[in-house]
Amino acid sequence: MLPDNLVNRCRAIRTAYRALEIKHHGAEWSIEEDLLALSNDIGNMNRLIMTKQGRYYDETPYRLEHKLAENIWWLIELADRLNIDIQKEMEAFLAEKEKQFGITDKG
Template structure:
């Protein structure tokens, strides 16, 4: 997207889906290397956001 808008130069023709998947892969890889429980951290993050935004979840 940024390449199409001329804000980012990249010779490799990525699709958005591939780039998003690569970013997720790197986040998972880094969390493993740093011994971070990414699932727990994501649950905590989402719970905090729900409270900040006053979102009610179904249980």
């Protein structure tokens, strides 16, 4: 599951970004702007995956591992802003899929 300290660290980083948004733009980003940023990062991740598979040329200054982690961070951030308990929802999702597939060994 997502450890509490990981979620708290995600929140602290987003708080720091919000301070920069207010400083430079006079307001924090909306949820829609956060989603747009995630969409952009997903596009970068797509290119990196295609590059890794030899189907695209490497044009981004990013690493695939970093972009994957950043996209998870954005999802945690969006869940937080939408008042969704992502830890609880991940547990429910995994339990449902384990039941669906008859998985009894959980780790």
